[in-house]
Amino acid sequence: MPASAAPKPVMHVMAGLLIDAEGRVLLAQRPAGKHLAGMWEFPGGKLESGETPLAALARELQEELGIRMRRAEPLIRVPWQYGEQELLLDAWRVDRWEGVPRSLEGQALQWLPPAQIDPLLLTPADQPILRALLRANQLTT
Numbered sequence: 168m169p170a171s172a173a174p175k176p177v178m179h180v181m182a183g184l185l186i187d188a189e190g191r192v193l194l195a196q197r198p199a200g201k202h203l204a205g206m207w208e209f210p211g212g213k214l215e216s217g218e219t220p221l222a223a224l225a226r227e228l229q230e231e232l233g234i235r236m237r238r239a240e241p242l243i244r245v246p247w248q249y250g251e252q253e254l255l256l257d258a259w260r261v262d263r264w265e266g267v268p269r270s271l272e273g274q275a276l277q278w279l280p281p282a283q284i285d286p287l288l289l290t291p292a293d294q295p296i297l298r299a300l301l302r303a304n305q306l307t308t
């Protein structure tokens with residue numbers, strides 16, 4: 168089979184749902200010029216080669232927000248497809264970190280109570296993640 172016909176490997180993407188003391192979650196806006204520009208998502212990004220999922224999440228949160236992740240637990244894994252690219256979006260709740268999250272890569276940030284997030288402003292793949300967070304919150308309240 169020619170190389171060009173080989174299927175693209177599934178892209179494993181980590182998403183961190185930072186939850187603050189008031190139960191709000193942090194959203195970041197995708198910058199102009201990128202795929203899904205202007206939509207809101209959870210901070211995170213792709214695994215680098217040889218990296219474990221949690222190491223990748225901790226690295227991305229440090230690079231994008233300048234924080235050190237201290238506690239994370241898995242929330243949901245969402246298989247998705249954007250055009251030809253298959254994705255596995257691996258969402259974790261992060262409720263303990265050191266430092267104050269700030270935008271280091273120029274992306275707009277906002278903290279919102281999950282029930283007040285308009286799902287249509289999120290990337291399509293994040294909509295099942297928001298639903299999972301709302302369900303998990305109902306189980307614990």
Ligand SMILES: Nc1nc2c([nH]c(=O)n2[C@@H]2O[C@H](COP(=O)(O)OP(=O)(O)OP(=O)(O)O)[C@@H](O)[C@H]2O)c(=O)[nH]1
Nearest residue numbers: 180181182201202203208209210211212213290292293
């Ligand atoms: N980080 C992150 N990526 C997400 C989320 N939801 C979602 O669909 N994605 C998609 O996952 C893919 C990989 O995201 P990324 O942050 O690593 O990469 P990127 O497109 O910003 O470009 P980059 O290669 O310059 O980092 C993008 O297509 C992005 O739209 C999310 O909540 N967080």
